[in-house]
Amino acid sequence: MKIKRIEIIGFKSFVDKTVLNFESGITAILGPNGCGKSNVIDAIRWVMGEQNAKNLRGQAMEDVIFGGSEKRRAHGMAAVTMVFSNPEGVGTTELNQYSEIMVTRRLYRNGDSEYLLNKTPCRLKDIAELFMDTGVGARAYSIIEQGKIGMILQSRPEDRRVLIEEAA
Amino acid sequence: MKIKRIEIIGFKSFVDKTVLNFESGITAILGPNGCGKSNVIDAIRWVMGEQNAKNLRGQAMEDVIFGGSEKRRAHGMAAVTMVFSNPEGVGTTELNQYSEIMVTRRLYRNGDSEYLLNKTPCRLKDIAELFMDTGVGARAYSIIEQGKIGMILQSRPEDRRVLIEEAA
Amino acid sequence: TRKRFREAFDQINEQFKQVFPRLFVGGEAELRLTDEADLLESGIDIIAQPPGKKLQNVGLLSGGEKALTAVALIFAIFLIKPSPFCILDEVDAPLDDANIGRFNEMVKEMSGESQFVIITHNTRTMEIADTLFGVTMEEPGVSSLVAVRLDDLSS
Amino acid sequence: TRKRFREAFDQINEQFKQVFPRLFVGGEAELRLTDEADLLESGIDIIAQPPGKKLQNVGLLSGGEKALTAVALIFAIFLIKPSPFCILDEVDAPLDDANIGRFNEMVKEMSGESQFVIITHNTRTMEIADTLFGVTMEEPGVSSLVAVRLDDLSS
Numbered sequence: 292m293k294i295k296r297i298e299i300i301g302f303k304s305f306v307d308k309t310v311l312n313f314e315s316g317i318t319a320i321l322g323p324n325g326c327g328k329s330n331v332i333d334a335i336r337w338v339m340g341e342q343n344a345k346n347l348r349g350q351a352m353e354d355v356i357f358g359g360s361e362k363r364r365a366h367g368m369a370a371v372t373m374v375f376s377n378p379e380g381v382g383t384t385e386l387n388q389y390s391e392i393m394v395t396r397r398l399y400r401n402g403d404s405e406y407l408l409n410k411t412p413c414r415l416k417d418i419a420e421l422f423m424d425t426g427v428g429a430r431a432y433s434i435i436e437q438g439k440i441g442m443i444l445q446s447r448p449e450d451r452r453v454l455i456e457e458a459a
Numbered sequence: 460m461k462i463k464r465i466e467i468i469g470f471k472s473f474v475d476k477t478v479l480n481f482e483s484g485i486t487a488i489l490g491p492n493g494c495g496k497s498n499v500i501d502a503i504r505w506v507m508g509e510q511n512a513k514n515l516r517g518q519a520m521e522d523v524i525f526g527g528s529e530k531r532r533a534h535g536m537a538a539v540t541m542v543f544s545n546p547e548g549v550g551t552t553e554l555n556q557y558s559e560i561m562v563t564r565r566l567y568r569n570g571d572s573e574y575l576l577n578k579t580p581c582r583l584k585d586i587a588e589l590f591m592d593t594g595v596g597a598r599a600y601s602i603i604e605q606g607k608i609g610m611i612l613q614s615r616p617e618d619r620r621v622l623i624e625e626a627a
Numbered sequence: 628t629r630k631r632f633r634e635a636f637d638q639i640n641e642q643f644k645q646v647f648p649r650l651f652v653g654g655e656a657e658l659r660l661t662d663e664a665d666l667l668e669s670g671i672d673i674i675a676q677p678p679g680k681k682l683q684n685v686g687l688l689s690g691g692e693k694a695l696t697a698v699a700l701i702f703a704i705f706l707i708k709p710s711p712f713c714i715l716d717e718v719d720a721p722l723d724d725a726n727i728g729r730f731n732e733m734v735k736e737m738s739g740e741s742q743f744v745i746i747t748h749n750t751r752t753m754e755i756a757d758t759l760f761g762v763t764m765e766e767p768g769v770s771s772l773v774a775v776r777l778d779d780l781s782s
Numbered sequence: 783t784r785k786r787f788r789e790a791f792d793q794i795n796e797q798f799k800q801v802f803p804r805l806f807v808g809g810e811a812e813l814r815l816t817d818e819a820d821l822l823e824s825g826i827d828i829i830a831q832p833p834g835k836k837l838q839n840v841g842l843l844s845g846g847e848k849a850l851t852a853v854a855l856i857f858a859i860f861l862i863k864p865s866p867f868c869i870l871d872e873v874d875a876p877l878d879d880a881n882i883g884r885f886n887e888m889v890k891e892m893s894g895e896s897q898f899v900i901i902t903h904n905t906r907t908m909e910i911a912d913t914l915f916g917v918t919m920e921e922p923g924v925s926s927l928v929a930v931r932l933d934d935l936s937s
């Protein structure tokens with residue numbers, strides 16, 4: 292699978308709809324401190340099914356909804372959509388027929404959540420399983436967060452084994 | 460007090476005698492990864508009386524003695540000397556008369572230690588107390604180790620109070 | 628799955644033994660099981676010796692050496708079982724220029740097979756990118772994004 | 783010493799409220815006691831709002847913003863009760879160029895009173911130094927040092 296595009300609206304500092312078109316190869320993200328680079332990574336993990344707000348630097352999942360700025364009011368919903376190509380035909384037999392898969396996650400400030408696969412409502416479980424099938428779900432060695440590279444050498448030997456287990 | 464000079468021999472990667480002459484103002488230390496910059500800081504903390512090898516990235520205090528390299532044999536002793544100016548005349552009444560104070564710490568591989576103040580043998584306690592009197596001993600906000608700046612925001616509120624206490 | 632763990636461990640270890648000296652221009656490293664007898668519970672120790680230095684406990688390594696050793700392990704796992712994409716957020720921050728150069732070389736090679744998304748402040752790393760996303764906050768608190776496709780510029 | 787803690791806290795807090803907007807070019811920050819009633823045990827919360835952004839819990843700040851906020855607190859304490867010397871090992875690593883510039887400005891001011899020893903990979907930070915120690919390992923495992931006195935060069 293390859294990420295083709297990500298659409299972010301109302302998620303953290305991405306207020307209006309932002310579309311990121313990905314190509315194969317290497318994509319570098321740059322900009323000053325606090326401009327939103329790591330927030331893009333949070334959006335990717337969130338649309339892949341991250342359940343723990345603390346893994347997204349928040350205290351509650353509501354923290355990922357745009358909370359307002361000097362000039363803008365807070366939003367009532369965060370939405371992230373990821374479109375990826377599906378050349379190997381992973382996923383369920385129904386999904387197999389599609390060359391592209393679109394995953395959408397929405398969170399409303401009242402706590403309601405919506406999940407969609409190819410624009411069809413589904414459960415969070417379906418999204419998490421899809422990503423496990425594509426081999427991305429085991430993210431311990433495919434996403435290295437800011438400041439976390441040092442943890443590998445500092446962690447206890449027992450905690451380190453999960454890296455091997457996820458590649459086994 | 461101002462640091463005037465530091466002499467390092469057999470301490471971590473400083474094998475032969477190295478003399479660092481300090482001036483007032485800003486001293487910048489630069490060089491590639493692993494060349495010994497942070498080891499200079501460890502030497503400063505060690506000569507000031509650091510007792511916990513883990514605060515110097517070691518497992519036992521013996522770890523600070525040069526352990527050898529491809530071409531060189533391990534050393535049997537680590538020694539660090541720090542000379543600082545003493546304009547306010549801190550320290551005990553005997554030390555007060557000196558315009559310069561020299562502190563030396565040695566560690567032998569058999570575990571023996573020596574401490575000297577102006578070349579006179581003393582106890583580690585005397586060295587630690589001297590640095591407390593000069594106001595350097597409270598090092599939580601005067602020495603920020605590599606990678607540790609993030610801890611201040613991550614730490615629990617109760618742990619943070621020590622910063623204020625040391626400045627009180 | 629004792630068997631699967633053992634196989635994965637051995638393959639990753641062999642790869643790690645090659646990636647480390649490549650990133651460090653020499654030296655040796657390996658992984659060791661803390662308990663060979665108990666494959667389901669055993670922890671994993673990292674042994675690392677930069678070139679020309681004596682083998683010591685890995686805690687004594689410098690900030691940059693620790694980061695590069697961790698990168699060597701991550702890349703070794705990646706070479707054995709590539710994920711479809713790999714996201715690295717400022718992992719090059721503690722590295723000096725020479726190490727960043729070798730880091731970039733390896734990323735370039737692995738990007739043939741997997742998509743890499745790299746967040747960096749370093750201009751050398753930007754040079755290996757095929758696409759650049761520049762993120763700014765002209766309006767405080769509001770991120771805006773500009774995409775630059777680099778092979779359009781250079782070709 | 784309840785009194786001494788209270789005085790120190792209030793003075794440092796006042797200073798922190800000034801240093802933060804200086805390093806961030808605006809915004810607001812303050813310290814708060816978790817338990818005003820118990821000055822001997824109370825913890826300290828850090829409240830920080832970069833310019834133009836809404837006040838949120840400090841965990842949501844970026845890596846660079848967190849580092850700069852911590853630097854603001856350290857500098858605030860330093861301004862209230864300067865140590866004879868201050869040693870900073872690569873604290874500028876997560877900061878972008880603009881923030882490094884303001885960081886350097888403040889270090890330059892405070893260095894009139896205290897000695898600063900700064901380890902950095904950043905060329906901009908080297909520019910404010912009066913003395914440079916270049917450390918190398920020509921022979922692997924063996925550090926060697928070269929000192930350069932910068933005002934000799936420039937004057």
Ligand SMILES: Nc1ncnc2c1ncn2[C@@H]1O[C@H](COP(=O)(O)OP(=O)(O)OP(=O)(O)O)[C@@H](O)[C@H]1O
Nearest residue numbers: 303324325326327328329330356357358844845846
């Ligand atoms: N729910 C939210 N609403 C509004 N702004 C938010 C929200 N969550 C986070 N932010 C803002 O996003 C900013 C952090 O963005 P991010 O971590 O992506 O920065 P960055 O570009 O990675 O910076 P650095 O280079 O310092 O790592 C913070 O200033 C924070 O206030």
Ligand SMILES: Nc1ncnc2c1ncn2[C@@H]1O[C@H](COP(=O)(O)OP(=O)(O)OP(=O)(O)O)[C@@H](O)[C@H]1O
Nearest residue numbers: 471492493494495496497498524525526689690691
């Ligand atoms: N007792 C010892 N004997 C020999 N070498 C040692 C000893 N203790 C530490 N070292 C070596 O010192 C090196 C680390 O030095 P240091 O931490 O000062 O590097 P650095 O210049 O700060 O690098 P970085 O920029 O990556 O932070 C390591 O390679 C380590 O092997």
Ligand SMILES: [Mg+2]
Nearest residue numbers: 329437844845
């Ligand atoms: Mg970031």
Ligand SMILES: [Mg+2]
Nearest residue numbers: 497605689690
């Ligand atoms: Mg270092």
